[in-house]
Amino acid sequence: MIVMGLVLAVVAVLFGVAVVVGNEDEAQLTAFGGTVPGVGEEWQVFMAGAIVMIACMAGITLAMFGFKRSMGMRRELRDLRDEHEESLQTLEMEKRRLEQELAQARRNAPVRS
Incomplete structure (x- = not known):
């Protein structure tokens, strides 16, 4: 769960960095050397960034839940x-006490002839 969350966060960050570095035109969204189809206006670029941020936060949240769960299991x-x-x-102390009582009882027991 932790790894999956971290992978999702890293992929989202890499995608976001690729978009920022690869964008040269005002309203064209490019990632990894290719233009993203269907995104040609500024608000669409903004929404794509918002989606990337949501994916990144979901990944970080997933990793945190996994970390908390792991720590809880370790604590338990x-x-x-x-x-x-x-x-x-406690059992060892009880055993020693019973052995002492048995030894005492054997010492105090009358000898049968």
């Missing part, structure tokens, strides 16, 4: 590991 995994470690420590 870390919490689960900590909880598991605490559980193991």
Whole structure:
């Protein structure tokens, strides 16, 4: 998800840069050496720029959501590991206590003949 968002943002930026660098005429939209068909007026060029910006923002937003999700999963995994470690420590302490009680009970038990 992060990669897809970053790719979308990079493609949008590259397209925008290509449009800006490649435009020499006032109302002609060119990108990567070719003229974009159907765009011949200034407002159409502006709308094309707005669409490129929307695509770029969508890509950045998608990358941010992916990053947040990834960080949340890492945090949850870390919490689960900590909880598991605490559980193991508790079980080990209980085991030692029970072993001590068993040893004490065996020492205090009467010897059968």
